[in-house]
Amino acid sequence: MKVYLVGGAVRDQLLGLPVSEKDWVVVGASVDEMLKKGYRQVGKDFPVFLHPKTNDEYALARVERKVGLGYTGFDFDASPKVTLEEDLLRRDLTINAIAQSEDGTLIDPYHGKEDLDKKILRHVSLAFAEDPVRILRIARFAARYKNLSFHVADETLILMRQMVNMGEVNALVAERVWKEWERALQEKNPEEFFFVLESCNALSVLLPNFDVSGVGIKALSRAASLSADADVRFAVSLFTFNLDQAKIICERYRVPNNYSELLMLLIKHYQDYQSAKKLSAIHLLEVLKAVDVFRREARFKKFLFACEIIAETLSELNNSEWLNQVYLAAKNIDMKAITAKNLQGNDIADLIKQTRLAAIENLIDDV
Numbered sequence: 001m002k003v004y005l006v007g008g009a010v011r012d013q014l015l016g017l018p019v020s021e022k023d024w025v026v027v028g029a030s031v032d033e034m035l036k037k038g039y040r041q042v043g044k045d046f047p048v049f050l051h052p053k054t055n056d057e058y059a060l061a062r063v064e065r066k067v068g069l070g071y072t073g074f075d076f077d078a079s080p081k082v083t084l085e086e087d088l089l090r091r092d093l094t095i096n097a098i099a100q101s102e103d104g105t106l107i108d109p110y111h112g113k114e115d116l117d118k119k120i121l122r123h124v125s126l127a128f129a130e131d132p133v134r135i136l137r138i139a140r141f142a143a144r145y146k147n148l149s150f151h152v153a154d155e156t157l158i159l160m161r162q163m164v165n166m167g168e169v170n171a172l173v174a175e176r177v178w179k180e181w182e183r184a185l186q187e188k189n190p191e192e193f194f195f196v197l198e199s200c201n202a203l204s205v206l207l208p209n210f211d212v213s214g215v216g217i218k219a220l221s222r223a224a225s226l227s228a229d230a231d232v233r234f235a236v237s238l239f240t241f242n243l244d245q246a247k248i249i250c251e252r253y254r255v256p257n258n259y260s261e262l263l264m265l266l267i268k269h270y271q272d273y274q275s276a277k278k279l280s281a282i283h284l285l286e287v288l289k290a291v292d293v294f295r296r297e298a299r300f301k302k303f304l305f306a307c308e309i310i311a312e313t314l315s316e317l318n319n320s321e322w323l324n325q326v327y328l329a330a331k332n333i334d335m336k337a338i339t340a341k342n343l344q345g346n347d348i349a350d351l352i353k354q355t356r357l358a359a360i361e362n363l364i365d366d367v
C-alpha cells in the first residue's frame, strides 16, 4: 500500500500557510489491512480511518458516483484497485487535488500547482457537480484567499450556475449550509462568500432578501476588518432583514443561539441605540433589560459593537459610550443599602428598579 498527503495540507503548505489538519489517502489497501495495522475506522459514509498514534485521517482512495439529488445520494468504490489519479479526479478543486508522496514528491495530474500560482479556484472535472456543498466550499475558499488575489475560474462559475439551475442548492441540508456559512464568516474576507454565491445565482435560493450591494455587506466587511467575532459579523450582515425574515433564516439553518440572539437584538434595538441620547431614564432601563445586560454583559458589548459598525456604515451616531455609561450607572447602585432594608420578593425588585432609574436620571441631569 502507498500513502499520500492530500487536500488542504498540501495546498496550504505550497501557499506558505500554516497547516492545521493533515488528510492522507491510502492506495492499494483494503479495510481489513487497515484494521490489522491498528487504524481505527471512523467514516460512516466512506472507509476513513484514524492513525493509531497521530490521529490524522487516512481515507482509502475512492471513486464516487452520484445516485440521487442533493448531498445524500452517493455510491462509491474504495477497492484496492482505485488509483491515486482516480481519487484526485473526484475532488473539488485542482488546488485541493495535489498529492504528496512520503519522499516529498508532488503528484499533480490536474495542474493544481499551476492554478495555485495563477490564483485560480478551478474544478477538477465534471465530478465536481456531484456534490452541491462544493458551491458553498468554493465561496468559502474565495472568502479565505481573496487577500491572496484568488478568484473563481469562469468555467467553474458556469458549472456552479448549472448546478443551481438543476435545483441542487435547494436540496442542500441545513446543517451543511450553516457549517460552511459559519466557517466563511471566520475568513479574512467573508463578504466574498456572498459575492460568489450571488454570481452563481445560489444566493437568492439560500438567502432570499440578502442584497449584496446593501448595507449588510458593507457592514460585514467593516466588521471583518475590526474583529474576528463571527457572531458580530453574522448580525451586521443581516441587519437589513426584518424580524420575521431573520427568524425564518435562523430557523431554516438552525443557526446557534449566540448568533441568532445577537442578530435579533440588533434588529430590534438599533433604533434605540440611535436615539439613546434622547431617551428617558425609563426607556433606557427598558432597553438595558431587553438586552439582558445585567446577566449578559459580554453580549451587551457585542451588541454595542455591532451597532457601532452599522452606525459607521450608515454615517449615523455612535452612542456606545453613552449607553455604556448608562449601563454602568444602573449596574453600580448600592446593593448593600438595598439588602440592608430587609425587604421581601417584589419589593426588592421594585427598589432595585427605582434605584437604577434614579441613577440613570442623575446621569442624564449631569450631562
Ligand code: CTP
Binding pocket: 006, 007, 008, 009, 021, 023, 090, 091, 092, 093, 096, 097, 131, 133, 134, 137
Ligand atoms: N473534498 C472534496 N469535496 C468536498 C469536501 C472535500 O473534494 N465536498 C476533498 C478536497 O480534496 C479537500 C479534501 O477533500 O481538499 C479535504 O477536505 P476538507 O478537510 O473538508 O477541506 P480542506 O481542503 O482540507 O480545507 P480546510 O482548510 O477548509 O479544512
